[in-house]
Amino acid sequence: MEAAFPRRLHPYWPRLQEKTRSWLLEKRLMPAEKVTEYADGLCYTDLMAGYYLGAPDEVLQAIADYSAWFFVWDDRHDRDIVHGRTAAWRRLRFRLHRALDAPTDHLHHEDPLVAGLADSVGRLFAFLPDTWNARFTRHFHDVIEAYDREFRNRVAGRVPTVAEYLALRRLTFAHWIWTDLLELGAGRELPDRVRKNPAYRRAALLSQEFAAWYNDLCSLPKEIAGDEVHNLGISLVTHEGMTLEEAVDELRRRVEECITEFLVVEQDALRLAERLDDGTVRGKDMGEAVRICLGNMRNWFSSVYWFHHESGRYRVDSWDDRSTPPYVNNEAAGEK
Known part of the structure:
Protein backbone atom coordinates (compact mmCIF):
# COMPACT_ATOMS: atom_id res chain seq x y z
CA MET A 1 0.00 0.00 0.00
CA GLU A 2 2.65 2.51 1.05
CA ALA A 3 4.84 1.65 -1.95
CA ALA A 4 2.08 1.71 -4.59
CA PHE A 5 0.48 4.92 -3.32
CA PRO A 6 3.21 7.26 -2.06
CA ARG A 7 2.07 9.98 0.31
CA ARG A 8 1.91 13.56 -0.91
CA LEU A 9 0.62 16.75 0.70
CA HIS A 10 -0.49 20.02 -0.86
CA PRO A 11 2.15 22.71 -0.13
CA TYR A 12 -0.59 24.92 1.36
CA TRP A 13 -1.21 22.36 4.13
CA PRO A 14 0.41 24.19 7.11
CA ARG A 15 -1.60 27.34 6.37
CA LEU A 16 -4.67 25.22 5.68
CA GLN A 17 -4.46 23.66 9.13
CA GLU A 18 -4.16 27.06 10.78
CA LYS A 19 -7.03 28.64 8.85
CA THR A 20 -9.43 25.72 9.30
CA ARG A 21 -8.71 25.74 13.01
CA SER A 22 -9.61 29.46 13.06
CA TRP A 23 -12.73 28.81 10.99
CA LEU A 24 -13.97 26.16 13.45
CA LEU A 25 -13.60 28.72 16.24
CA GLU A 26 -15.14 31.58 14.28
CA LYS A 27 -18.19 29.49 13.35
CA ARG A 28 -18.47 28.04 16.89
CA ASP A 40 -4.74 19.39 14.82
CA GLY A 41 -4.55 15.83 16.11
CA LEU A 42 -7.78 14.89 14.37
CA CYS A 43 -5.94 15.51 11.06
CA TYR A 44 -9.00 16.68 9.13
CA THR A 45 -6.93 19.10 7.07
CA ASP A 46 -4.24 16.47 6.47
CA LEU A 47 -6.89 14.29 4.83
CA MET A 48 -7.94 16.97 2.35
CA ALA A 49 -4.38 18.24 1.75
CA GLY A 50 -3.43 14.73 0.72
CA TYR A 51 -6.38 14.40 -1.64
CA TYR A 52 -6.99 17.52 -3.72
CA LEU A 53 -3.45 18.16 -4.86
CA GLY A 54 -3.05 20.86 -7.49
CA ALA A 55 -6.15 22.73 -6.30
CA PRO A 56 -5.74 26.51 -5.89
CA ASP A 57 -5.23 27.47 -2.25
CA GLU A 58 -8.64 29.11 -1.90
CA VAL A 59 -10.35 26.04 -3.38
CA LEU A 60 -8.54 23.69 -1.02
CA GLN A 61 -9.41 25.95 1.92
CA ALA A 62 -13.12 25.86 1.04
CA ILE A 63 -13.01 22.08 0.67
CA ALA A 64 -11.11 21.60 3.93
CA ASP A 65 -13.54 23.79 5.88
CA TYR A 66 -16.47 21.88 4.40
CA SER A 67 -14.79 18.59 5.31
CA ALA A 68 -14.20 19.75 8.89
CA TRP A 69 -17.86 20.79 9.05
CA PHE A 70 -18.82 17.32 7.80
CA PHE A 71 -16.93 15.62 10.64
CA VAL A 72 -18.57 17.92 13.21
CA TRP A 73 -21.97 17.16 11.69
CA ASP A 74 -21.22 13.42 11.85
CA ASP A 75 -20.38 13.80 15.54
CA ARG A 76 -23.61 15.76 16.24
CA HIS A 77 -25.59 13.04 14.45
CA ASP A 78 -23.89 10.39 16.60
CA ARG A 79 -24.48 12.28 19.85
CA ASP A 80 -28.13 12.95 18.98
CA ILE A 81 -28.56 9.18 18.57
CA VAL A 82 -26.67 8.29 21.75
CA HIS A 83 -28.66 10.81 23.82
CA GLY A 84 -32.02 10.04 22.18
CA ARG A 85 -32.46 13.55 20.76
CA THR A 86 -34.90 12.56 18.02
CA ALA A 87 -36.65 15.95 17.83
CA ALA A 88 -33.32 17.79 17.72
CA TRP A 89 -32.10 15.61 14.88
CA ARG A 90 -35.33 16.03 12.89
CA ARG A 91 -35.10 19.79 13.30
CA LEU A 92 -31.46 19.83 12.21
CA ARG A 93 -32.18 17.59 9.21
CA PHE A 94 -34.77 19.96 7.77
CA ARG A 95 -32.68 23.03 8.54
CA LEU A 96 -29.72 21.55 6.65
CA HIS A 97 -31.88 20.85 3.62
CA ARG A 98 -33.04 24.47 3.62
CA ALA A 99 -29.53 25.87 4.14
CA LEU A 100 -28.24 23.78 1.26
CA ASP A 101 -30.90 25.20 -1.06
CA ALA A 102 -30.40 28.81 0.05
CA PRO A 103 -26.96 29.25 1.70
CA THR A 104 -26.99 33.06 1.77
CA ASP A 105 -30.24 33.04 3.78
CA HIS A 106 -28.70 30.91 6.54
CA LEU A 107 -25.28 32.46 7.13
CA HIS A 108 -26.34 33.82 10.52
CA HIS A 109 -28.53 30.94 11.66
CA GLU A 110 -28.74 30.39 15.41
CA ASP A 111 -27.44 26.82 15.07
CA PRO A 112 -23.70 26.99 14.26
CA LEU A 113 -23.94 23.76 12.28
CA VAL A 114 -26.54 25.24 9.94
CA ALA A 115 -24.60 28.50 9.57
CA GLY A 116 -21.38 26.55 9.01
CA LEU A 117 -22.92 24.53 6.19
CA ALA A 118 -24.26 27.70 4.58
CA ASP A 119 -20.85 29.37 4.76
CA SER A 120 -18.87 26.40 3.47
CA VAL A 121 -21.14 25.40 0.57
CA THR A 137 -26.73 20.09 -4.01
CA ARG A 138 -28.69 17.09 -5.27
CA HIS A 139 -26.00 14.69 -4.07
CA PHE A 140 -25.84 16.27 -0.62
CA HIS A 141 -29.62 16.23 -0.17
CA ASP A 142 -29.30 12.45 -0.68
CA VAL A 143 -26.56 12.29 1.95
CA ILE A 144 -28.73 14.10 4.53
CA GLU A 145 -31.56 11.64 3.94
CA ALA A 146 -29.16 8.70 4.21
CA TYR A 147 -28.04 10.04 7.59
CA ASP A 148 -31.70 10.05 8.62
CA ARG A 149 -32.05 6.39 7.62
CA GLU A 150 -28.95 5.60 9.68
CA PHE A 151 -30.43 7.57 12.59
CA ARG A 152 -33.60 5.50 12.52
CA ASN A 153 -31.69 2.21 12.24
CA ARG A 154 -29.48 3.05 15.17
CA VAL A 155 -32.29 4.29 17.41
CA ALA A 156 -34.17 1.06 16.73
CA GLY A 157 -31.00 -1.03 17.21
CA ARG A 158 -31.52 -2.44 13.72
CA VAL A 159 -28.45 -3.78 11.92
CA PRO A 160 -28.98 -3.42 8.15
CA THR A 161 -28.41 -6.43 5.92
CA VAL A 162 -25.16 -6.48 3.97
CA ALA A 163 -26.92 -5.44 0.74
CA GLU A 164 -28.77 -2.60 2.50
CA TYR A 165 -25.60 -1.44 4.18
CA TRP A 178 -15.96 13.89 -2.68
CA THR A 179 -15.90 12.84 -6.36
CA ASP A 180 -17.74 16.04 -7.39
CA LEU A 181 -15.13 18.06 -5.51
CA LEU A 182 -12.37 16.57 -7.67
CA GLU A 183 -13.63 18.85 -10.42
CA LEU A 184 -13.10 21.92 -8.22
CA GLY A 185 -9.52 20.82 -7.75
CA ALA A 186 -9.12 20.46 -11.52
CA GLY A 187 -10.79 23.81 -12.17
CA ARG A 188 -13.28 22.38 -14.67
CA GLU A 189 -16.72 20.80 -14.64
CA LEU A 190 -16.62 17.48 -16.46
CA PRO A 191 -19.46 16.71 -18.89
CA ASP A 192 -21.74 13.72 -18.35
CA ARG A 193 -20.06 11.74 -21.12
CA VAL A 194 -16.79 11.89 -19.17
CA ARG A 195 -18.12 11.48 -15.62
CA LYS A 196 -20.34 8.58 -16.67
CA ASN A 197 -17.68 6.88 -18.76
CA PRO A 198 -17.41 3.36 -17.24
CA ALA A 199 -13.65 3.58 -16.64
CA TYR A 200 -13.79 7.03 -15.01
CA ARG A 201 -16.83 6.18 -12.90
CA ARG A 202 -15.38 2.85 -11.79
CA ALA A 203 -12.07 4.42 -10.79
CA ALA A 204 -13.95 7.05 -8.78
CA LEU A 205 -16.13 4.45 -7.09
CA LEU A 206 -13.19 2.20 -6.20
CA SER A 207 -11.29 5.06 -4.57
CA GLN A 208 -14.34 5.83 -2.42
CA GLU A 209 -15.15 2.19 -1.66
CA PHE A 210 -11.58 1.69 -0.46
CA ALA A 211 -12.04 4.63 1.89
CA ALA A 212 -15.39 3.37 3.19
CA TRP A 213 -14.18 -0.17 3.89
CA TYR A 214 -10.90 1.00 5.36
CA ASN A 215 -12.87 3.35 7.59
CA ASP A 216 -15.15 0.50 8.67
CA LEU A 217 -12.11 -1.64 9.41
CA CYS A 218 -10.35 1.02 11.49
CA SER A 219 -13.46 2.32 13.26
CA LEU A 220 -14.82 -1.14 14.16
CA PRO A 221 -13.42 -1.09 17.74
CA LYS A 222 -14.83 2.40 18.31
CA GLY A 233 -18.21 -5.83 9.88
CA ILE A 234 -21.24 -5.69 12.19
CA SER A 235 -23.61 -6.50 9.30
CA LEU A 236 -21.44 -9.48 8.32
CA VAL A 237 -21.46 -10.85 11.87
CA THR A 238 -25.21 -10.28 12.33
CA HIS A 239 -26.58 -11.42 8.98
CA GLU A 240 -23.90 -13.66 7.44
CA GLY A 241 -23.06 -15.63 10.59
CA MET A 242 -19.39 -14.67 10.55
CA THR A 243 -17.21 -14.48 13.61
CA LEU A 244 -15.65 -11.09 14.30
CA GLU A 261 -8.91 -3.30 -9.37
CA PHE A 262 -8.16 0.42 -9.22
CA VAL A 281 -7.62 23.52 -26.96
CA ARG A 282 -10.85 22.19 -25.45
CA GLY A 283 -9.68 18.60 -25.86
CA LYS A 284 -6.33 19.32 -24.25
CA ASP A 285 -8.00 21.03 -21.27
CA MET A 286 -10.50 18.19 -20.84
CA GLY A 287 -7.83 15.51 -21.03
CA GLU A 288 -5.71 17.35 -18.46
CA ALA A 289 -8.70 17.78 -16.12
CA VAL A 290 -9.39 14.04 -16.28
CA ARG A 291 -5.73 13.28 -15.53
CA ILE A 292 -5.83 15.62 -12.51
CA CYS A 293 -9.01 13.98 -11.21
CA LEU A 294 -7.54 10.50 -11.69
CA GLY A 295 -4.31 11.50 -9.98
CA ASN A 296 -6.29 12.70 -7.01
CA MET A 297 -8.40 9.53 -6.90
CA ARG A 298 -5.04 7.78 -6.53
CA ASN A 299 -4.02 10.27 -3.81
CA TRP A 300 -7.20 9.43 -1.91
CA PHE A 301 -5.84 5.93 -1.20
CA SER A 302 -2.73 7.18 0.56
CA SER A 303 -4.49 10.09 2.25
CA VAL A 304 -7.23 7.88 3.71
CA TYR A 305 -4.66 5.26 4.75
CA ALA A 332 -27.21 19.77 20.81
CA ALA A 333 -27.59 23.41 19.77
CA GLY A 334 -29.52 25.22 22.48
CA GLU A 335 -30.17 22.23 24.71
CA LYS A 336 -28.47 19.74 27.01
Whole structure:
Protein backbone atom coordinates (compact mmCIF):
# COMPACT_ATOMS: atom_id res chain seq x y z
CA MET A 1 0.00 0.00 0.00
CA GLU A 2 2.65 2.51 1.05
CA ALA A 3 4.84 1.65 -1.95
CA ALA A 4 2.08 1.71 -4.59
CA PHE A 5 0.48 4.92 -3.32
CA PRO A 6 3.21 7.26 -2.06
CA ARG A 7 2.07 9.98 0.31
CA ARG A 8 1.91 13.56 -0.91
CA LEU A 9 0.62 16.75 0.70
CA HIS A 10 -0.49 20.02 -0.86
CA PRO A 11 2.15 22.71 -0.13
CA TYR A 12 -0.59 24.92 1.36
CA TRP A 13 -1.21 22.36 4.13
CA PRO A 14 0.41 24.19 7.11
CA ARG A 15 -1.60 27.34 6.37
CA LEU A 16 -4.67 25.22 5.68
CA GLN A 17 -4.46 23.66 9.13
CA GLU A 18 -4.16 27.06 10.78
CA LYS A 19 -7.03 28.64 8.85
CA THR A 20 -9.43 25.72 9.30
CA ARG A 21 -8.71 25.74 13.01
CA SER A 22 -9.61 29.46 13.06
CA TRP A 23 -12.73 28.81 10.99
CA LEU A 24 -13.97 26.16 13.45
CA LEU A 25 -13.60 28.72 16.24
CA GLU A 26 -15.14 31.58 14.28
CA LYS A 27 -18.19 29.49 13.35
CA ARG A 28 -18.47 28.04 16.89
CA LEU A 29 -18.45 24.51 15.49
CA MET A 30 -16.26 23.18 18.31
CA PRO A 31 -15.70 24.61 21.79
CA ALA A 32 -12.47 26.63 21.99
CA GLU A 33 -10.83 24.22 24.43
CA LYS A 34 -11.55 21.25 22.15
CA VAL A 35 -10.20 23.08 19.10
CA THR A 36 -7.02 23.86 21.03
CA GLU A 37 -6.57 20.33 22.35
CA TYR A 38 -7.85 18.16 19.52
CA ALA A 39 -8.25 19.95 16.15
CA ASP A 40 -4.74 19.39 14.82
CA GLY A 41 -4.55 15.83 16.11
CA LEU A 42 -7.78 14.89 14.37
CA CYS A 43 -5.94 15.51 11.06
CA TYR A 44 -9.00 16.68 9.13
CA THR A 45 -6.93 19.10 7.07
CA ASP A 46 -4.24 16.47 6.47
CA LEU A 47 -6.89 14.29 4.83
CA MET A 48 -7.94 16.97 2.35
CA ALA A 49 -4.38 18.24 1.75
CA GLY A 50 -3.43 14.73 0.72
CA TYR A 51 -6.38 14.40 -1.64
CA TYR A 52 -6.99 17.52 -3.72
CA LEU A 53 -3.45 18.16 -4.86
CA GLY A 54 -3.05 20.86 -7.49
CA ALA A 55 -6.15 22.73 -6.30
CA PRO A 56 -5.74 26.51 -5.89
CA ASP A 57 -5.23 27.47 -2.25
CA GLU A 58 -8.64 29.11 -1.90
CA VAL A 59 -10.35 26.04 -3.38
CA LEU A 60 -8.54 23.69 -1.02
CA GLN A 61 -9.41 25.95 1.92
CA ALA A 62 -13.12 25.86 1.04
CA ILE A 63 -13.01 22.08 0.67
CA ALA A 64 -11.11 21.60 3.93
CA ASP A 65 -13.54 23.79 5.88
CA TYR A 66 -16.47 21.88 4.40
CA SER A 67 -14.79 18.59 5.31
CA ALA A 68 -14.20 19.75 8.89
CA TRP A 69 -17.86 20.79 9.05
CA PHE A 70 -18.82 17.32 7.80
CA PHE A 71 -16.93 15.62 10.64
CA VAL A 72 -18.57 17.92 13.21
CA TRP A 73 -21.97 17.16 11.69
CA ASP A 74 -21.22 13.42 11.85
CA ASP A 75 -20.38 13.80 15.54
CA ARG A 76 -23.61 15.76 16.24
CA HIS A 77 -25.59 13.04 14.45
CA ASP A 78 -23.89 10.39 16.60
CA ARG A 79 -24.48 12.28 19.85
CA ASP A 80 -28.13 12.95 18.98
CA ILE A 81 -28.56 9.18 18.57
CA VAL A 82 -26.67 8.29 21.75
CA HIS A 83 -28.66 10.81 23.82
CA GLY A 84 -32.02 10.04 22.18
CA ARG A 85 -32.46 13.55 20.76
CA THR A 86 -34.90 12.56 18.02
CA ALA A 87 -36.65 15.95 17.83
CA ALA A 88 -33.32 17.79 17.72
CA TRP A 89 -32.10 15.61 14.88
CA ARG A 90 -35.33 16.03 12.89
CA ARG A 91 -35.10 19.79 13.30
CA LEU A 92 -31.46 19.83 12.21
CA ARG A 93 -32.18 17.59 9.21
CA PHE A 94 -34.77 19.96 7.77
CA ARG A 95 -32.68 23.03 8.54
CA LEU A 96 -29.72 21.55 6.65
CA HIS A 97 -31.88 20.85 3.62
CA ARG A 98 -33.04 24.47 3.62
CA ALA A 99 -29.53 25.87 4.14
CA LEU A 100 -28.24 23.78 1.26
CA ASP A 101 -30.90 25.20 -1.06
CA ALA A 102 -30.40 28.81 0.05
CA PRO A 103 -26.96 29.25 1.70
CA THR A 104 -26.99 33.06 1.77
CA ASP A 105 -30.24 33.04 3.78
CA HIS A 106 -28.70 30.91 6.54
CA LEU A 107 -25.28 32.46 7.13
CA HIS A 108 -26.34 33.82 10.52
CA HIS A 109 -28.53 30.94 11.66
CA GLU A 110 -28.74 30.39 15.41
CA ASP A 111 -27.44 26.82 15.07
CA PRO A 112 -23.70 26.99 14.26
CA LEU A 113 -23.94 23.76 12.28
CA VAL A 114 -26.54 25.24 9.94
CA ALA A 115 -24.60 28.50 9.57
CA GLY A 116 -21.38 26.55 9.01
CA LEU A 117 -22.92 24.53 6.19
CA ALA A 118 -24.26 27.70 4.58
CA ASP A 119 -20.85 29.37 4.76
CA SER A 120 -18.87 26.40 3.47
CA VAL A 121 -21.14 25.40 0.57
CA GLY A 122 -21.63 29.04 -0.41
CA ARG A 123 -17.87 29.26 -0.90
CA LEU A 124 -17.75 25.97 -2.81
CA PHE A 125 -20.44 27.27 -5.17
CA ALA A 126 -18.25 30.19 -6.26
CA PHE A 127 -15.84 28.17 -8.40
CA LEU A 128 -17.79 26.28 -11.07
CA PRO A 129 -21.02 26.80 -13.05
CA ASP A 130 -24.53 26.50 -11.64
CA THR A 131 -24.87 23.06 -13.22
CA TRP A 132 -22.09 21.76 -10.96
CA ASN A 133 -23.66 23.51 -7.96
CA ALA A 134 -27.02 21.87 -8.70
CA ARG A 135 -25.40 18.42 -8.95
CA PHE A 136 -23.52 18.88 -5.66
CA THR A 137 -26.73 20.09 -4.01
CA ARG A 138 -28.69 17.09 -5.27
CA HIS A 139 -26.00 14.69 -4.07
CA PHE A 140 -25.84 16.27 -0.62
CA HIS A 141 -29.62 16.23 -0.17
CA ASP A 142 -29.30 12.45 -0.68
CA VAL A 143 -26.56 12.29 1.95
CA ILE A 144 -28.73 14.10 4.53
CA GLU A 145 -31.56 11.64 3.94
CA ALA A 146 -29.16 8.70 4.21
CA TYR A 147 -28.04 10.04 7.59
CA ASP A 148 -31.70 10.05 8.62
CA ARG A 149 -32.05 6.39 7.62
CA GLU A 150 -28.95 5.60 9.68
CA PHE A 151 -30.43 7.57 12.59
CA ARG A 152 -33.60 5.50 12.52
CA ASN A 153 -31.69 2.21 12.24
CA ARG A 154 -29.48 3.05 15.17
CA VAL A 155 -32.29 4.29 17.41
CA ALA A 156 -34.17 1.06 16.73
CA GLY A 157 -31.00 -1.03 17.21
CA ARG A 158 -31.52 -2.44 13.72
CA VAL A 159 -28.45 -3.78 11.92
CA PRO A 160 -28.98 -3.42 8.15
CA THR A 161 -28.41 -6.43 5.92
CA VAL A 162 -25.16 -6.48 3.97
CA ALA A 163 -26.92 -5.44 0.74
CA GLU A 164 -28.77 -2.60 2.50
CA TYR A 165 -25.60 -1.44 4.18
CA LEU A 166 -23.54 -1.44 0.98
CA ALA A 167 -26.09 0.81 -0.74
CA LEU A 168 -26.51 3.11 2.25
CA ARG A 169 -22.78 3.41 2.89
CA ARG A 170 -22.18 4.98 -0.52
CA LEU A 171 -24.42 7.81 0.65
CA THR A 172 -23.39 8.17 4.30
CA PHE A 173 -19.74 8.21 3.22
CA ALA A 174 -20.75 10.78 0.55
CA HIS A 175 -18.99 8.98 -2.31
CA TRP A 176 -20.30 11.30 -4.99
CA ILE A 177 -19.70 14.50 -2.99
CA TRP A 178 -15.96 13.89 -2.68
CA THR A 179 -15.90 12.84 -6.36
CA ASP A 180 -17.74 16.04 -7.39
CA LEU A 181 -15.13 18.06 -5.51
CA LEU A 182 -12.37 16.57 -7.67
CA GLU A 183 -13.63 18.85 -10.42
CA LEU A 184 -13.10 21.92 -8.22
CA GLY A 185 -9.52 20.82 -7.75
CA ALA A 186 -9.12 20.46 -11.52
CA GLY A 187 -10.79 23.81 -12.17
CA ARG A 188 -13.28 22.38 -14.67
CA GLU A 189 -16.72 20.80 -14.64
CA LEU A 190 -16.62 17.48 -16.46
CA PRO A 191 -19.46 16.71 -18.89
CA ASP A 192 -21.74 13.72 -18.35
CA ARG A 193 -20.06 11.74 -21.12
CA VAL A 194 -16.79 11.89 -19.17
CA ARG A 195 -18.12 11.48 -15.62
CA LYS A 196 -20.34 8.58 -16.67
CA ASN A 197 -17.68 6.88 -18.76
CA PRO A 198 -17.41 3.36 -17.24
CA ALA A 199 -13.65 3.58 -16.64
CA TYR A 200 -13.79 7.03 -15.01
CA ARG A 201 -16.83 6.18 -12.90
CA ARG A 202 -15.38 2.85 -11.79
CA ALA A 203 -12.07 4.42 -10.79
CA ALA A 204 -13.95 7.05 -8.78
CA LEU A 205 -16.13 4.45 -7.09
CA LEU A 206 -13.19 2.20 -6.20
CA SER A 207 -11.29 5.06 -4.57
CA GLN A 208 -14.34 5.83 -2.42
CA GLU A 209 -15.15 2.19 -1.66
CA PHE A 210 -11.58 1.69 -0.46
CA ALA A 211 -12.04 4.63 1.89
CA ALA A 212 -15.39 3.37 3.19
CA TRP A 213 -14.18 -0.17 3.89
CA TYR A 214 -10.90 1.00 5.36
CA ASN A 215 -12.87 3.35 7.59
CA ASP A 216 -15.15 0.50 8.67
CA LEU A 217 -12.11 -1.64 9.41
CA CYS A 218 -10.35 1.02 11.49
CA SER A 219 -13.46 2.32 13.26
CA LEU A 220 -14.82 -1.14 14.16
CA PRO A 221 -13.42 -1.09 17.74
CA LYS A 222 -14.83 2.40 18.31
CA GLU A 223 -18.23 1.44 16.93
CA ILE A 224 -18.47 -1.82 18.84
CA ALA A 225 -17.64 0.12 22.02
CA GLY A 226 -20.41 2.59 21.20
CA ASP A 227 -23.02 -0.12 20.46
CA GLU A 228 -23.10 0.94 16.81
CA VAL A 229 -25.09 -0.97 14.18
CA HIS A 230 -23.70 0.72 11.04
CA ASN A 231 -20.48 -0.98 10.02
CA LEU A 232 -19.97 -3.62 7.35
CA GLY A 233 -18.21 -5.83 9.88
CA ILE A 234 -21.24 -5.69 12.19
CA SER A 235 -23.61 -6.50 9.30
CA LEU A 236 -21.44 -9.48 8.32
CA VAL A 237 -21.46 -10.85 11.87
CA THR A 238 -25.21 -10.28 12.33
CA HIS A 239 -26.58 -11.42 8.98
CA GLU A 240 -23.90 -13.66 7.44
CA GLY A 241 -23.06 -15.63 10.59
CA MET A 242 -19.39 -14.67 10.55
CA THR A 243 -17.21 -14.48 13.61
CA LEU A 244 -15.65 -11.09 14.30
CA GLU A 245 -12.32 -12.40 13.04
CA GLU A 246 -13.92 -13.61 9.79
CA ALA A 247 -15.66 -10.26 9.32
CA VAL A 248 -12.36 -8.42 9.75
CA ASP A 249 -10.78 -10.72 7.15
CA GLU A 250 -13.64 -9.97 4.75
CA LEU A 251 -13.19 -6.23 5.25
CA ARG A 252 -9.48 -6.59 4.52
CA ARG A 253 -10.28 -8.62 1.39
CA ARG A 254 -12.59 -5.89 0.11
CA VAL A 255 -9.96 -3.23 0.80
CA GLU A 256 -7.33 -5.22 -1.10
CA GLU A 257 -9.70 -5.82 -4.04
CA CYS A 258 -10.34 -2.08 -4.33
CA ILE A 259 -6.60 -1.46 -4.57
CA THR A 260 -5.97 -4.22 -7.12
CA GLU A 261 -8.91 -3.30 -9.37
CA PHE A 262 -8.16 0.42 -9.22
CA LEU A 263 -4.65 -0.15 -10.56
CA VAL A 264 -6.20 -1.86 -13.59
CA VAL A 265 -9.08 0.52 -14.29
CA GLU A 266 -6.83 3.54 -13.73
CA GLN A 267 -5.07 2.63 -16.97
CA ASP A 268 -8.38 2.49 -18.84
CA ALA A 269 -9.29 5.92 -17.51
CA LEU A 270 -5.90 7.33 -18.52
CA ARG A 271 -6.56 6.08 -22.04
CA LEU A 272 -9.85 8.00 -21.91
CA ALA A 273 -7.87 11.15 -21.09
CA GLU A 274 -5.62 10.49 -24.09
CA ARG A 275 -8.62 10.14 -26.40
CA LEU A 276 -10.12 13.38 -25.09
CA ASP A 277 -6.86 15.22 -25.82
CA ASP A 278 -7.62 15.43 -29.55
CA GLY A 279 -5.35 18.31 -30.48
CA THR A 280 -7.91 21.04 -29.85
CA VAL A 281 -7.62 23.52 -26.96
CA ARG A 282 -10.85 22.19 -25.45
CA GLY A 283 -9.68 18.60 -25.86
CA LYS A 284 -6.33 19.32 -24.25
CA ASP A 285 -8.00 21.03 -21.27
CA MET A 286 -10.50 18.19 -20.84
CA GLY A 287 -7.83 15.51 -21.03
CA GLU A 288 -5.71 17.35 -18.46
CA ALA A 289 -8.70 17.78 -16.12
CA VAL A 290 -9.39 14.04 -16.28
CA ARG A 291 -5.73 13.28 -15.53
CA ILE A 292 -5.83 15.62 -12.51
CA CYS A 293 -9.01 13.98 -11.21
CA LEU A 294 -7.54 10.50 -11.69
CA GLY A 295 -4.31 11.50 -9.98
CA ASN A 296 -6.29 12.70 -7.01
CA MET A 297 -8.40 9.53 -6.90
CA ARG A 298 -5.04 7.78 -6.53
CA ASN A 299 -4.02 10.27 -3.81
CA TRP A 300 -7.20 9.43 -1.91
CA PHE A 301 -5.84 5.93 -1.20
CA SER A 302 -2.73 7.18 0.56
CA SER A 303 -4.49 10.09 2.25
CA VAL A 304 -7.23 7.88 3.71
CA TYR A 305 -4.66 5.26 4.75
CA TRP A 306 -2.49 7.72 6.68
CA PHE A 307 -5.48 9.59 8.13
CA HIS A 308 -6.76 6.44 9.79
CA HIS A 309 -3.36 5.68 11.27
CA GLU A 310 -2.69 9.21 12.55
CA SER A 311 -6.02 10.79 13.46
CA GLY A 312 -7.09 10.87 17.10
CA ARG A 313 -10.56 10.00 15.82
CA TYR A 314 -9.67 6.28 15.84
CA ARG A 315 -7.47 6.00 18.95
CA VAL A 316 -10.25 4.52 21.01
CA ASP A 317 -7.87 2.76 23.41
CA SER A 318 -6.55 6.12 24.58
CA TRP A 319 -9.98 7.53 25.49
CA ASP A 320 -11.16 7.70 29.09
CA ASP A 321 -14.54 6.35 27.92
CA ARG A 322 -14.30 4.09 24.87
CA SER A 323 -17.89 4.94 23.89
CA THR A 324 -17.48 8.73 24.07
CA PRO A 325 -14.95 10.50 21.84
CA PRO A 326 -13.17 13.20 23.89
CA TYR A 327 -13.31 15.73 21.02
CA VAL A 328 -17.12 15.84 20.76
CA ASN A 329 -19.57 18.33 22.17
CA ASN A 330 -22.31 16.30 23.86
CA GLU A 331 -24.84 19.13 23.67
CA ALA A 332 -27.21 19.77 20.81
CA ALA A 333 -27.59 23.41 19.77
CA GLY A 334 -29.52 25.22 22.48
CA GLU A 335 -30.17 22.23 24.71
CA LYS A 336 -28.47 19.74 27.01
